[in-house]
Amino acid sequence: MMALNCSISGKMVNSSQHIITTVLLPKNGHIMQIGITGCAGFLGSHLVDTVLYRGHKVIGIDNLSMGKIENIEHNLKHKNFKFFKVDVRDFERIEDRLQESDVIVHLAAYKIPRYGNALETLIINSHGTHNVLETARRNKIKVVLASTSDVYGKNPKVPFNEEDDLVIGPSTIPRWSYAASKLFDEHLSFAYQEEYNIPVVNIRLFGSYGPRHHLSWWGGPQSVFISQILNGEEISIHGDGKQTRSFTYVSDTIDGIVAALEKDEANGQIFNIGSNYEITILDLANLLGKLCNDLFNTSNELKLSFIPYSSISNKKYEDVRRRVPDVTKAKQILGFEPKVGLEEGLTKSIKWQKQVLDIPKPTL
Numbered sequence: 148m149m150a151l152n153c154s155i156s157g158k159m160v161n162s163s164q165h166i167i168t169t170v171l172l173p174k175n176g177h178i179m180q181i182g183i184t185g186c187a188g189f190l191g192s193h194l195v196d197t198v199l200y201r202g203h204k205v206i207g208i209d210n211l212s213m214g215k216i217e218n219i220e221h222n223l224k225h226k227n228f229k230f231f232k233v234d235v236r237d238f239e240r241i242e243d244r245l246q247e248s249d250v251i252v253h254l255a256a257y258k259i260p261r262y263g264n265a266l267e268t269l270i271i272n273s274h275g276t277h278n279v280l281e282t283a284r285r286n287k288i289k290v291v292l293a294s295t296s297d298v299y300g301k302n303p304k305v306p307f308n309e310e311d312d313l314v315i316g317p318s319t320i321p322r323w324s325y326a327a328s329k330l331f332d333e334h335l336s337f338a339y340q341e342e343y344n345i346p347v348v349n350i351r352l353f354g355s356y357g358p359r360h361h362l363s364w365w366g367g368p369q370s371v372f373i374s375q376i377l378n379g380e381e382i383s384i385h386g387d388g389k390q391t392r393s394f395t396y397v398s399d400t401i402d403g404i405v406a407a408l409e410k411d412e413a414n415g416q417i418f419n420i421g422s423n424y425e426i427t428i429l430d431l432a433n434l435l436g437k438l439c440n441d442l443f444n445t446s447n448e449l450k451l452s453f454i455p456y457s458s459i460s461n462k463k464y465e466d467v468r469r470r471v472p473d474v475t476k477a478k479q480i481l482g483f484e485p486k487v488g489l490e491e492g493l494t495k496s497i498k499w500q501k502q503v504l505d506i507p508k509p510t511l
């Protein structure tokens with residue numbers, strides 16, 4: 148069954164009525180075979196929808212550790228989509244499944260070692276990327292790697308430019324293991340490009356959100372706050388809430404990824420992909436409270452609970468104070484420009500999340 152119900156003036160609407168992308172027409176009829184690791188995750192599943200819509204063929208890989216089969220269920224019978232439950236740490240199976248690809252988009256990763264699993268983050272992110280690059284080397288395949296805004300770390304100079312210094316904190320603080328793993332991946336990919344002449348693109352993604360985001364901190368503060376507001380709970384603000392982020396609606400993130408995989412001009416480059424609208428976490432909470440009241444015709448007061456970093460876990464923690472991308476380069480080379488404003492994107496996300504939360508849980 149196809150993912151699409153209809154196409155409205157270049158916009159695509161999927162079977163659950165969410166606009167997935169504003170990416171325009173298929174590229175000059177050039178159909179590619181695209182390998183996507185992490186295809187059942189938040190970004191992976193939206194990317195699958197979009198590239199199938201653009202006429203490409205997709206081999207999707209996921210071990211379903213953090214992703215959900217429900218995210219790709221509507222594509223499982225699509226003639227151009229094949230899904231394999233494979234772990235990216237398993238080189239033989241990765242190569243076996245992805246060797247026919249024209250390009251591999253490597254999204255499978257662990258991304259939040261803040262309060263725990265630093266070891267899994269480091270192993271999955273380094274071994275997985277090595278296996279993807281090795282597959283690419285042996286079979287001459289382009290690779291697009293998902294890196295992260297977290298690599299800029301504590302650099303106080305905003306907005307972050309791709310050439311800026313990356314200011315990571317001490318190794319005794321586990322939260323930096325994610326940034327360190329992605330930084331290692333970036334270096335490894337450029338080393339492969341230099342040694343073996345395979346094209347690589349690194350995209351540094353900034354806080355993507357929207358339908359299908361995880362309903363936990365894994366999905367970001369917006370998803371946790373929406374659930375807390377809808378359930379009438381206190382909103383848990385880490386620290387003083389004055390730290391800033393740049394939230395990017397998922398269709399904009401996907402536009403950036405698609406341009407990176409389709410355009411040869413992207414090869415050999417790093418790109419920031421994100422919105423440059425900066426907002427404090429506190430203002431985000433207030434905005435979500437307002438949007439929920441507007442949407443559901445309520446006048447609920449927001450209840451905030453400030454949680455010191457030290458009481459979240461017994462591990463040392465450091466937060467990033469400001470995070471804003473400079474997207475000049477992505478605009479010039481990829482034609483990337485975020486189109487969905489924060490209020491619009493959050494409203495869509497709230498509507499989606501309300502539907503998900505309202506689904507009755509099965510009784511045991």
Ligand SMILES: NC(=O)c1ccc[n+]([C@@H]2O[C@H](COP(=O)([O-])OP(=O)(O)OC[C@H]3O[C@@H](n4cnc5c(N)ncnc54)[C@H](O)[C@@H]3O)[C@@H](O)[C@H]2O)c1
Nearest residue numbers: 185188189190210212213214234235255256293352354355
């Ligand atoms: N979402 C964001 O805002 C954001 C920001 C910066 C970077 N990124 C990067 O983008 C990529 C995708 O992020 P996402 O938000 O979709 O995360 P996600 O957790 O929803 O998706 C990742 C997918 O990878 C799969 N996976 C994890 N380990 C695996 C393994 N060993 N083998 C096979 N599959 C495995 C998971 O099951 C999941 O489906 C990640 O590399 C992440 O670091 C995302």
